[in-house]
Amino acid sequence: MPKMGESITEGTIINWLISEGDSFDEGDIILEVATDKVDNEVPAPASGILVKTLFQAKDVVPVGEVIAVLEVSEEVKSSNKTKVSSNTVETSQKKQKTPKRPKPVQQASASTSFSTSNSNTFFSPLVLEIAKEHHISFEELARIPATGHEGRLRKSDVFQYIEEGRPYKFAQPVAEKDPTAYRIPQLQFDKGKGKVIEMDRMRQMIADHMVYSKHTSPHVTAYVEADLTNMVNWRNANKVAFQEKYGERLTFTPLFVEAVAKAVKDFPNINASVDGNNIIVKEDINIGMATALPSGNLIVPVVKNADTKDLKTIASNVNELAGKARENKLAGDDIKGSTFTISNVGTFGSVMGTPIINQPEVAILALGIIKKRPEVIETENGDEIAIRSMMYLSLSFDHRVVDGFLGGSFVRRVADYFEQFDINRDI
Numbered sequence: 396m397p398k399m400g401e402s403i404t405e406g407t408i409i410n411w412l413i414s415e416g417d418s419f420d421e422g423d424i425i426l427e428v429a430t431d432k433v434d435n436e437v438p439a440p441a442s443g444i445l446v447k448t449l450f451q452a453k454d455v456v457p458v459g460e461v462i463a464v465l466e467v468s469e470e471v472k473s474s475n476k477t478k479v480s481s482n483t484v485e486t487s488q489k490k491q492k493t494p495k496r497p498k499p500v501q502q503a504s505a506s507t508s509f510s511t512s513n514s515n516t517f518f519s520p521l522v523l524e525i526a527k528e529h530h531i532s533f534e535e536l537a538r539i540p541a542t543g544h545e546g547r548l549r550k551s552d553v554f555q556y557i558e559e560g561r562p563y564k565f566a567q568p569v570a571e572k573d574p575t576a577y578r579i580p581q582l583q584f585d586k587g588k589g590k591v592i593e594m595d596r597m598r599q600m601i602a603d604h605m606v607y608s609k610h611t612s613p614h615v616t617a618y619v620e621a622d623l624t625n626m627v628n629w630r631n632a633n634k635v636a637f638q639e640k641y642g643e644r645l646t647f648t649p650l651f652v653e654a655v656a657k658a659v660k661d662f663p664n665i666n667a668s669v670d671g672n673n674i675i676v677k678e679d680i681n682i683g684m685a686t687a688l689p690s691g692n693l694i695v696p697v698v699k700n701a702d703t704k705d706l707k708t709i710a711s712n713v714n715e716l717a718g719k720a721r722e723n724k725l726a727g728d729d730i731k732g733s734t735f736t737i738s739n740v741g742t743f744g745s746v747m748g749t750p751i752i753n754q755p756e757v758a759i760l761a762l763g764i765i766k767k768r769p770e771v772i773e774t775e776n777g778d779e780i781a782i783r784s785m786m787y788l789s790l791s792f793d794h795r796v797v798d799g800f801l802g803g804s805f806v807r808r809v810a811d812y813f814e815q816f817d818i819n820r821d822i
Contacts, residue, residue, distance in 0.1 A: 396456045399428070399435050405457045406435070408450055409519055410547060418444050426463075427547070429519035443467035518548060525553050528671075531561070532610035534603070538563035564607070597692045608754045612793040616749045617802045619788050621810035623765055625818045626650060627784040637822050641707050648717075649710040651737060651762060652682050654812035656701035659735055662805045665797065666734045668755040674796050683733030683753060684713065686720045687742075695753060696725055697733040706822075741765060747787040758792040758802065760809065786813070 396406050409427040413419055424436045425445065446464040450456050518526070518536060526536055531553075539556045541548040556563075594602065630645060637645040659666045659680050667676045680702040683695040696716035698709060719725045735756060740748035741764035748761035763786050770783040790806040 396428070396458050396460050396462050397435075397437060398458045403458060405455055407455050407520060408452055408462070410452050411448055413445050415445055415447055418442075427543075429521055439465070441465070441467045519550075521550050522548055522553055525550060529557060530611050530669075532607050534606055534610070535561070535564055595690070595692070597688075597690070597694075601692060604754065605751050608752050611754060612752050612757070613795060614749075614752065614791050615794045615797075615799070615802065616789050616791045617799070617806050618747065618790075619803075619806050619810045621786050621788055621813040622770070622783050623786050623813050623816075624784045626813055626816040627765060629816060629818050629820060633822050637710075640822060641710070643707065643710045643714055645710055646713070647765070648684065648713050648739065649706055650816075651739070652684070652698055652701050652709050652713065653706055654816075655735070655737055655760060655809055656680050656682055657812055658805055658808040660702050661808055662801060664801055665758050665792070665805045667757050667796065668734075669757065669793065669796055677734040679732070679734060681732050681734045683736035683756075684716065685736060685738035685750075685753075686717060688720055688723065694720060694725060694730060695733055695736055696720060696729045697731065699732065736760070737762060741786065747789045749789060750791050752791055752793055757795075757797050758790055758805070760806065761789045761791070763787040763789070 399406060406428040409429050411426045413423075413425050419425055419439045419442065421439055421442045423439045425439045426437050428435045428437055444466045446466050448463045450460075450462045456462055518533075522536070525531075526533075536548065536553075539548060539552055541552050543549045543552070626647075630647060630650065634645040637643065659682075663676055664674070666680055667674050669675075679700055682698045682701040684698065685693055685695050688694055696719070698704075698712045698716070701709060704712070716725070716729060719729060733753065733756065736750075736753040736759045738748065738750045738759060739762045740750075741762055744764055746766070747763040750759045750761045752759050765784050765786050767782050768785050769780050770785065771778050772781050772783065773779075788806055788810055790802055792802040
């Protein structure tokens with residue numbers, strides 16, 4: 396293993412470019428080696444034949460360790476440039492122990508096989524480091540056109556891809572009959588037999604976006620419980636009058652959006668996105684609402700500047716967006732610009748959920764079903780058991796930039812706004 400820098404003590408064999416028994420000329424590239432700084436092509440020191448390789452692709456080898464035995468040509472032998480005796484192989488074999496396993500750069504790289512149209516199955520440490528710096532997932536790496544030997548992805552390929560604006564960031568899986576296509580890597584499991592339903596384009600986009608989000612953001616979920624009795628009673632008492640006065644249905648969603656927007660204003664760092672090593676705290680508070688389409692797919696229409704609007708305006712926006720979603724009439728501007736998203740999983744009867752962050756946001760709030768339960772409450776007469784309308788709230792947040800204090804404080808503040816709802820509020 397050649398030394399490839401003052402601070403380099405080991406290298407990872409990427410690929411052997413010739414096989415045992417193959418001949419080569421002096422200067423031919425016989426293998427590729429990666430370090431944590433650069434990928435290297437190792438030339439042959441002389442013309443000859445590759446007798447034996449002592450380490451394989453992905454093995455990590457200390458600098459100076461014998462990695463192969465070469466038999467040089469007669470011309471080289473006669474000129475005394477290099478000698479290879481019969482005991483060279485024997486000595487090397489004695490030195491050789493069980494091949495060292497590659498050090499895991501990321502856990503997934505040791506357990507997941509990635510498949511693209513060029514059969515690439517290995518990303519060098521340098522490529523993985525670049526991908527980590529630019530938040531490029533393994534799936535996206537597998538889609539980048541590769542120019543290296545046998546389809547290996549080079550650092551120049553990755554940098555060129557980044558300069559081009561990452562065109563395959565949300566690319567969709569395509570049929571394997573296209574030999575130039577880049578496919579999402581699949582683990583090799585027995586998927587069983589049954590009815591095959593092809594994903595529509597939107598479902599493919601949702602799937603890719605969710606996988607990308609999980610690879611990008613380390614998800615943590617915090618839970619709180621809220622007593623919505625006052626809110627429920629006020630809404631039930633005023634929904635008819637509200638519609639008669641404003642011509643708008645009063646569902647719980649506008650009330651949720653209003654309270655969440657207030658909490659976001661209290662904790663502005665939850666209203667952010669990540670750009671490399673920078674955190675961008677958004678000026679606008681735009682609340683996205685995860686909404687089911689007639690097809691069963693999900694979409695996120697957005698209530699823009701929710702913190703500046705009164706309940707009547709928020710209700711009007713929510714009803715309009717929900718109506719457009721049901722009729723598949725949402726425009727591009729209706730689903731752009733969200734800075735924080737809520738998902739009302741209680742609509743489907745779920746007690747709580749662990750939602751996936753809507754990139755590039757840093758948090759998402761799931762609202763569970765409102766369920767009547769006996770609860771212990773404090774009264775003038777002491778503790779009593781009463782029937783209360785309760786809800787679980789769960790906040791998934793990006794632990795790169797949102798710690799437990801911020802995440803927990805924010806979701807608790809939302810619950811406080813729910814619980815402290817003014818039962819005497821005018822419409």
